[in-house]
Amino acid sequence: MHHVVRRPFLRQILHRSYSMSLPYATEKQVAVAAVRRACHLTSSVFNKLVKNETLTKGDKSPVTVGDYAAQAVISTILHHAFPSDFIVGEEDAAELREESGAGLRDRIIALANEALTGELGLGDNVEWGIGPGQEKTTEQLLDAIDRGNHPGGRTGRMWTIDPIDGTKGFLRGEQYAVCLSLIVDAQVQLGVIGCPNLLVDPAEPDLGRGVIFVAAKGHGAEQMRLSGANPTPLKIPSILPSEFSFLESVEAAHSSHSFNDRVSTLLNITHSPVRMDSQAKYGCLARGQGAAYLRMPTGVGYREKIWDHAPGTILVEEAGGVVTDSRGLPLDFGLGRTLGENFGVIAGGLGVHARVLEAVQTAGTEQEAKAKA
Numbered sequence: 001m002h003h004v005v006r007r008p009f010l011r012q013i014l015h016r017s018y019s020m021s022l023p024y025a026t027e028k029q030v031a032v033a034a035v036r037r038a039c040h041l042t043s044s045v046f047n048k049l050v051k052n053e054t055l056t057k058g059d060k061s062p063v064t065v066g067d068y069a070a071q072a073v074i075s076t077i078l079h080h081a082f083p084s085d086f087i088v089g090e091e092d093a094a095e096l097r098e099e100s101g102a103g104l105r106d107r108i109i110a111l112a113n114e115a116l117t118g119e120l121g122l123g124d125n126v127e128w129g130i131g132p133g134q135e136k137t138t139e140q141l142l143d144a145i146d147r148g149n150h151p152g153g154r155t156g157r158m159w160t161i162d163p164i165d166g167t168k169g170f171l172r173g174e175q176y177a178v179c180l181s182l183i184v185d186a187q188v189q190l191g192v193i194g195c196p197n198l199l200v201d202p203a204e205p206d207l208g209r210g211v212i213f214v215a216a217k218g219h220g221a222e223q224m225r226l227s228g229a230n231p232t233p234l235k236i237p238s239i240l241p242s243e244f245s246f247l248e249s250v251e252a253a254h255s256s257h258s259f260n261d262r263v264s265t266l267l268n269i270t271h272s273p274v275r276m277d278s279q280a281k282y283g284c285l286a287r288g289q290g291a292a293y294l295r296m297p298t299g300v301g302y303r304e305k306i307w308d309h310a311p312g313t314i315l316v317e318e319a320g321g322v323v324t325d326s327r328g329l330p331l332d333f334g335l336g337r338t339l340g341e342n343f344g345v346i347a348g349g350l351g352v353h354a355r356v357l358e359a360v361q362t363a364g365t366e367q368e369a370k371a372k373a
């Protein structure tokens with residue numbers, strides 16, 4: 001590929017030796033850089049966000065200029081670094097291409113270009129389409145957003161982008177996450193979750209906020225500052241935490257709070273659940289906060305999206321935990337843009353997961369019996 005041939009000789013050698021130590025080393029570098037830029041964009045957008053900068057999508061969920069601009073930035077960087085990879089992104093630019101979308105569109109293009117042209121940081125590479133002078137045209141950025149339209153599937157290399165996961169949390173000024181994963185032949189190989197509002201260490205609030213979680217298949221999970229500083233390996237403790245509490249969605253429409261209550265009762269859990277938006281929940285679990293993440297459907301019909309779970313799943317697995325659906329089956333990322341028949345998500349440390357799964361099945365049987373009566 002031409003972008004490899006163009007690489008200066010010394011960088012080619014460095015690149016190769018680095019790649020040998022970790023498969024997908026370049027992908028990891030690019031993914032972290034892309035998520036970092038998108039995190040800076042979204043947190044600066046939040047402070048300036050005005051009412052008419054949020055749209056309501058067909059499924060009634062909100063999308064902001066931040067979601068669109070962040071997807072444009074990440075997709076642009078991925079396309080420069082890996083031009084033949086496919087992208088499964090949450091957002092599309094259809095509304096922005098309409099006449100009525102002109103105001104929003106101009107704002108999104110300005111935000112995306114501001115993020116893309118920011119100074120190069122440590123490890124950044126001009127070949128990824130970033131740095132001073134690398135402005136893109138409106139058409140290029142709308143196309144970048146729409147490149148996320150890949151249908152997914154069983155084979156090939158594809159990235160998932162959730163530019164802002166937990167948009168409702170973002171709008172409330174609470175937790176949200178910029179989420180990216182690389183899936184190769186339906187197996188998640190890399191996951192990056194940027195959480196600008198998450199405390200670096202809940203035990204030491206003075207350390208401030210802003211964390212990036214990274215996991216690579218077979219190479220563990222880590223947490224670092226948004227800047228990349230202080231990379232720390234993550235391991236879910238094998239002993240049950242003394243304060244066993246579930247992590248669950250803030251939004252009652254996204255997962256059943258009452259089902260979780262019943263499961264807590266069955267497990268004699270006395271602490272109330274920790275409610276948090278976005279895949280920050282997977283990040284917290286991976287660093288030993290909470291003991292399990294339980295997401296049971298609130299009704300029939302909704303299919304979970306792969307971009308909502310691929311990065312979180314590899315993070316928890318690489319930290320030594322287990323992620324399954326409510327039947328105990330692994331999540332299948334090769335079915336398309338959704339998880340298909342994987343209803344419900346249970347994530348937890350090795351021993352905890354088995355106990356929660358059992359309680360979920362008991363609660364499920366009770367619920368079915370009640371529905372029949």
Ligand SMILES: Nc1ncnc2c1ncn2[C@@H]1O[C@H](COP(=O)(O)O)[C@@H](OP(=O)(O)O)[C@H]1O
Pocket residue numbers: 061090162164165166167168169248249250251253254255276277278279297298302304305308
């Ligand atoms: N009825 C539903 N059931 C489950 N998840 C849903 C849902 N409606 C929307 N979602 C998903 O829930 C995600 C947020 O999860 P959480 O509640 O853990 O913060 C949303 O991601 P976005 O915010 O990226 O759209 C959206 O994809």
Ligand SMILES: [Mg+2]
Pocket residue numbers: 061062063090167
């Ligand atoms: Mg959304």
Ligand SMILES: [Mg+2]
Pocket residue numbers: 162164165166307308
């Ligand atoms: Mg999401």
Ligand SMILES: [Mg+2]
Pocket residue numbers: 067090162163164165166167
């Ligand atoms: Mg989203």
